[in-house]
Amino acid sequence: MAIAEKLAEFRKIADNPKTQLEHYKSKGMKAVGVMPYFAPEELVFAAGMFPAGMWGSNTKSISRAKEYCASFYCSLVQLDLEMLLDGTMDGLDAVITPTCCDTLRPNSQNIKVAMKNKMKVIFLAHPQNRFPECGVKYTESCYKKIRAELDEVSGHKTTDEEIQNAIKVYNRSRAARREFVKLAGAHPEAVSAVMRSGVLKASYFMLKDEYADKLEALNAELKALPASDWKGVRIVTSGIICDNPTLLKILDDNKCAIVADDVAQETRSFRCDAPEDDADPIHALAIQFRNQDYDILLYDKFSSQNRRGEYVAKMCKDNHADGLILFMQQFCDPEEMEYPYLKKALDAAGIPHIRLGIDHQMRDFGQAQTAIQAFADVLD
Amino acid sequence: MNDKEKAEQAPVSAEAAPVKKKKTQSPGVLALQKVVNDVYQAARDAKKEGKLVGWSSSKFPCEIAETFDLNVVYPENQAAGIAAHHDDTRLCTIAENEGYDADICSYARINLAYAMGNETTNEGRRMPMPDFVLCCNNICNCMTKWYENIARIHNIPLIMVDIPYSNYPEVDDDFVAYVRGQFDIAIKQLEELTGKKFDEEKFKRVCGYANRTANAWLKVCDYLQYKPSPMSGFDLFNHMADVVTARGKKETAEAFELLASELEENLKTGKSTLPFPEQHRIMMEGIPPWPHLRELFKPLKEHGLNVTAVVYAPAFAFRFNDVEGMARSYAVAPNSVCLEKGVDWRSQLCKDNKVDGALVHYNRACKAWSGYMPEMQRRWQNELGIPVVGYDGDQADSRNFNAAQYETRVQALVEAMEEADRKKESGK
Ligand code: SF4
Numbered sequence: 157m158a159i160a161e162k163l164a165e166f167r168k169i170a171d172n173p174k175t176q177l178e179h180y181k182s183k184g185m186k187a188v189g190v191m192p193y194f195a196p197e198e199l200v201f202a203a204g205m206f207p208a209g210m211w212g213s214n215t216k217s218i219s220r221a222k223e224y225c226a227s228f229y230c231s232l233v234q235l236d237l238e239m240l241l242d243g244t245m246d247g248l249d250a251v252i253t254p255t256c257c258d259t260l261r262p263n264s265q266n267i268k269v270a271m272k273n274k275m276k277v278i279f280l281a282h283p284q285n286r287f288p289e290c291g292v293k294y295t296e297s298c299y300k301k302i303r304a305e306l307d308e309v310s311g312h313k314t315t316d317e318e319i320q321n322a323i324k325v326y327n328r329s330r331a332a333r334r335e336f337v338k339l340a341g342a343h344p345e346a347v348s349a350v351m352r353s354g355v356l357k358a359s360y361f362m363l364k365d366e367y368a369d370k371l372e373a374l375n376a377e378l379k380a381l382p383a384s385d386w387k388g389v390r391i392v393t394s395g396i397i398c399d400n401p402t403l404l405k406i407l408d409d410n411k412c413a414i415v416a417d418d419v420a421q422e423t424r425s426f427r428c429d430a431p432e433d434d435a436d437p438i439h440a441l442a443i444q445f446r447n448q449d450y451d452i453l454l455y456d457k458f459s460s461q462n463r464r465g466e467y468v469a470k471m472c473k474d475n476h477a478d479g480l481i482l483f484m485q486q487f488c489d490p491e492e493m494e495y496p497y498l499k500k501a502l503d504a505a506g507i508p509h510i511r512l513g514i515d516h517q518m519r520d521f522g523q524a525q526t527a528i529q530a531f532a533d534v535l536d
Numbered sequence: 537m538n539d540k541e542k543a544e545q546a547p548v549s550a551e552a553a554p555v556k557k558k559k560t561q562s563p564g565v566l567a568l569q570k571v572v573n574d575v576y577q578a579a580r581d582a583k584k585e586g587k588l589v590g591w592s593s594s595k596f597p598c599e600i601a602e603t604f605d606l607n608v609v610y611p612e613n614q615a616a617g618i619a620a621h622h623d624d625t626r627l628c629t630i631a632e633n634e635g636y637d638a639d640i641c642s643y644a645r646i647n648l649a650y651a652m653g654n655e656t657t658n659e660g661r662r663m664p665m666p667d668f669v670l671c672c673n674n675i676c677n678c679m680t681k682w683y684e685n686i687a688r689i690h691n692i693p694l695i696m697v698d699i700p701y702s703n704y705p706e707v708d709d710d711f712v713a714y715v716r717g718q719f720d721i722a723i724k725q726l727e728e729l730t731g732k733k734f735d736e737e738k739f740k741r742v743c744g745y746a747n748r749t750a751n752a753w754l755k756v757c758d759y760l761q762y763k764p765s766p767m768s769g770f771d772l773f774n775h776m777a778d779v780v781t782a783r784g785k786k787e788t789a790e791a792f793e794l795l796a797s798e799l800e801e802n803l804k805t806g807k808s809t810l811p812f813p814e815q816h817r818i819m820m821e822g823i824p825p826w827p828h829l830r831e832l833f834k835p836l837k838e839h840g841l842n843v844t845a846v847v848y849a850p851a852f853a854f855r856f857n858d859v860e861g862m863a864r865s866y867a868v869a870p871n872s873v874c875l876e877k878g879v880d881w882r883s884q885l886c887k888d889n890k891v892d893g894a895l896v897h898y899n900r901a902c903k904a905w906s907g908y909m910p911e912m913q914r915r916w917q918n919e920l921g922i923p924v925v926g927y928d929g930d931q932a933d934s935r936n937f938n939a940a941q942y943e944t945r946v947q948a949l950v951e952a953m954e955e956a957d958r959k960k961e962s963g964k
Contacts, residue, residue: 226898226906228639255701258676262907264703265875269911281700283714284673284680290717294700297710452681459684459694489640489903493681496635497688 159346159381162374167354169361170399173208176361177247180206186310188278189251191236191260192396193420193453195280196441198430199303200252201364202322203310208248209360210236211421212516214400216244224266230487231516232397233259240271250276250309252302256453257490278305284455286446295442303438319437323430329368330426333359336371337416337423339378341475344386344413346378349404352414356422357399386413389535392472394418394498395483396491398514406525407481410532416475418468419483424451452494464494465501472507478535480509481528508535562809564795565771571788572777573660575609582607583664588730591663591686593679594780595869596672596697597854597862599746600722602784603739604730608670609663611686613780614650615643619826619932621658628933630654642901642932644682651689668692668729670722674699674869676904693729695722699867705877707867715863740857746784747855752792753779757849759799760889763817766802768810769843770833773824779852815840816953819886821847821912822897822905827934828942835946844889847882871904878908879915886920893953895946896926900936923952 169176177187187206190197200207212235218225220241221234239245251271253264261281268277280302283294307313336355340347347355355374359367388411398404398419407414417423430437430444448454450467472480480502484491495511502509510531512524561569579589590601590608601608618624624646631645632638634652638645656662671683671694680698687694697718700711723734753775760769775795782788802808820843824832836843847870854865870878886894896913898906913924927945930936 224908224910226900226909228900229903229907256677258678258902258904259907261677261701261871261904264701265908266911268703269875279703281703283700284677284698285696285714285718288717288721290714290721291698293717294710294714297714453677455680455696455698456684457696459687460691462688484637487639487903489637489678490681492637492640493644493678493685495637497685499635 159374159377162370162377163347163351163355166358166370166374167351170354170357171401173361174244177206177208177245180363181247186249187247188306188309189240189245189248189275191251191253192232193254193256193425194282194445194448195252195254196299196302196445198319198322198326198441199299199306199314201325202318203306203312203314204318205249205306205310206363208245210239210245210251211357211360211397211399212236213239213244214516216242217517224270225263228487229259229263230396230485232485233263235516237263237266237270240267240274246274248275250278250306252278252280254280254282256282257488259487259489276305276309278302282445285457286448286455287457292439292442292446295445296438299438299441316437319441320432323437323440324432325365325368327429327432329359329364329371330429332368332371332375333426334423335375336378339375341390341413341415343378343381343384344388344415345384346381349407349412349414350401353399353401353404353422387411388413389479389532390415390475390477391535392416392418392468392475392477392480393422393483394468394480395420395514396485396488397421398483400514400516400518402521403483403514403518403524406521406528410529411536412481412528412532415477416471418450418471420451420453452490462497462501465497465499466505468498469501469505469507472502473505477507479531480507481531482509482511483514484511486513486515562795562798564791564798565774567787567791567794568775568778571782571785571791572613574787575781576661576663579607579609580662580664588667589664590668590670591666592670593672593675593683595674595866596670597719597866598782599739599742599784599862600719600726601670602742603735604726604732606726606730610781611647611650611663612643613777614656614661614663615646615932616777616823616826617661618646618650618656618658619934620829621656621661622827622934623657624827624932624934627654627656628935638933641676641678641682642930642936644678646932648682648685648689651686666690666692669694670697671695672697672699672866674866674872676871676902678904693725695725697722697866699869699872701872702867702877703874705874705880707864711867712860712863715867716860719859719863739859742784743857743862745786745789747857748789749779749783749785749792750853750855752789752796754849754853755796756792756799758888759796759803760844762803763890764808764814765810765817765842765844766799766808768808769820769846770836771809772843772846772848773829776848776852779848783852783854810842812837813840814842816892816950817842817844817890818949819843819845819882819889819891819894820897821882821894821909822899823902823931824897825899825929825934825937826932828929828937828939831937831939831942835943839946839950841946841950845882845885845891845894847885849885851881871902875908875911879912879919882912883916883919886916886922891920891922892956893922893949894924895949896924898926898928900928900930901932923949923956925949925952
């Protein structure tokens with residue numbers, strides 16, 4: 157199959173999460189919604205259930221969620237709640253609600269209340285101080301509880317081997333995504349920003365073994381392409397999420413290739429693998445969480461340094477990016493809080509950037525269009 | 537010029553808003569004010585003498601720093617003071633110009649602007665720049681990144697105690713072990729920083745004072761149960777500063793005990809610190825918008841509403857005798873508890889303090905707090921059968937409050953309470 161066809165298939169999956177959910181349900185599988193961030197999805201897979209990623213929606217509007225949320229909450233969380241309330245996610249047997257930010261935290265309670273009679277709501281509050289022994293132990297404690305709750309949902313006791321296998325599958329799918337990000341950056345003529353996003357987003361709506369197979373096949377074809385002589389602009393994207401095709405098309409129209417990303421829905425979510433040689437797979441997952449780094453949502457124990465800002469700046473340099481576009485999710489205080497120091501690091505490294513406010517409910521991209529066009533002109 | 541140099545220059549570029557002449561205060565209230573002023577003064581003196589000064593989040597266990605004799609000041613309290621002094625917009629704008637978005641908690645914005653070297657017009661709340669920071673994020677996640685930012689601005693150590701959010705009314709042993717483990721690490725870090733050993737005996741003494749303060753604080757709060765009340769519950773918003781900044785000090789316990797004795801006396805003589813007759817009793821939910829205390833109070837006075845319930849009463853009642861107990865105790869903060877416990881606290885308070893209605897602040901600064909308020913509001917309405925109304929505001933950014941909206945909402949609450957009274961009357 158040609159590259160374009162393969163890309164289109166991923167794009168179709170990314171655009172039809174509900175069809176995917178129905179597809180797995182029709183095979184008799186149970187499904188578990190997984191909200192951001194850092195939930196040990198491996199445990200859902202190990203339990204033989206379908207983990208459905210929940211990152212809001214670009215087509216829905218917030219209406220029922222208003223009963224629970226004030227207007228100053230990010231659209232991601234409000235739309236996740238909306239989809240739970242309006243029946244879109246009725247196929248779910250459970251949902252995992254991590255609480256990494258101050259919006260997710262109270263919303264874990266709203267979901268608990270609102271979904272009481274519909275599905276099991278599995279709570280997760282990671283420890284932020286994840287480095288010392290007590291932190292690793294506490295992560296294990298949280299994950300053990302999740303494992304037990306998932307066992308209740310699936311109706312069978314997950315074995316350590318099943319989790320070890322899931323870790324291998326997930327590591328493989330993460331490695332494939334890392335490789336794809338590199339290849340897409342090296343071949344922007346073959347992989348547009350819209351398609352790149354489709355490929356990465358599809359991972360949230362497929363079983364990861366099927367996904368890894370499919371992606372490895374695509375990667376093999378991309379690898380076989382002759383070197384690209386891209387004449388356009390090279391950018392790094394940053395932010396929580398930038399998966400709106402209309403918005404991404406503006407990048408394509410302006411010949412902006414995404415050569416790397418620091419986006420939560422994309423690279424931030426697959427940067428870190430879990431050890432495969434650990435006899436205790438729960439410990440392995442706790443170690444994976446301990447090793448998560450350079451993230452706006454996580455405590456940095458070297459807090460007096462500007463590690464994250466410098467890491468992102470280095471990512472731009474290493475990938476020969478001309479500039480960075482920060483897609484700032486509206487009302488996302490963790491990302492906003494890190495912006496001044498990201499800016500410092502970018503300025504110090506001489507990397508131009510723009511910051512674009514975005515929201516899932518955005519339908520008019522006029523301003524973004526003007527800003528991106530101007531930015532691309534400057535960089536060109 | 538780097539941030540640190542900027543910080544040391546600390547220019548003041550705006551005039552303070554005119555401060556209204558204070559009314560005469562009772563000895564208890566004056567003693568409480570002195571305790572807080574002394575905390576700030578002691579930190580300024582310590583800095584001059586070349587001693588270490590720390591900045592701490594309000595619910596970091598102050599008992600630890602107190603045991604090490606460290607001078608610590610509290611950015612949240614300072615930000616409230618700055619906002620009440622109407623210096624909030626200036627500092628918020630400075631932070632915004634540095635790239636901190638206007639959606640970020642206004643306490644954080646004010647404090648980060650301050651940390652970058654912008655002095656406040658509220659002279660009594662001036663803080664020396666920190667040599668270390670103590671961060672406990674039991675109230676919100678925002679605290680973690682806020683304190684990391686301070687640590688970066690000043691290139692200083694951050695001592696972190698992470699207390700994850702709880703989904704159940706009780707915390708389990710694994711949770712306590714995690715928090716306990718971090719206390720041990722924090723103590724070690726402070727031993728290294730100060731070159732002193734942690735003195736267990738002294739710690740017990742400090743816990744003794746903190747427990748005594750907690751008891752006296754609760755005793756003061758409980759006077760709001762009397763009908764009519766010998767005090768204006770609005771006063772608690774001022775006294776909170778003492779439980780935030782000086783829980784572990786003997787003077788704080790004594791000042792609250794003195795205030796309690798005055799309230800006891802009021803009770804006997806039928807007096808009250810409420811400057812108008814009490815017609816209705818309400819719960820005021822949330823941190824008030826500090827820049828607008830006068831506007832907040834005005835319609836309450838007009839309609840004879842006494843605030844007889846604020847959730848800070850149970851929220852600061854930390855009581856324990858050892859490090860383990862401290863770990864359990866600090867797991868319970870207003871924003872760290874699950875919905876059910878949050879509702880319980882307030883429902884009990886409303887019942888005990890005989891509340892006729894509730895006024896909820898939808899506080900734009902605090903996502904963690906406001907995030908489940910609509911559901912809480914529904915529950916009070918159903919469980920307690922009291923009218924509840926909400927208003928929009930911000931604890932420390934005066935731009936996010938609309939006095940006209942607030943007055944209309946208070947009016948609506950009053951009408952609903954009167955209606956409920958009439959129904960009760962006709963039912964008799
Ligand atoms: S991190 Fe930001 S975008 Fe994500 S849920 Fe929290 S507030 Fe929303």
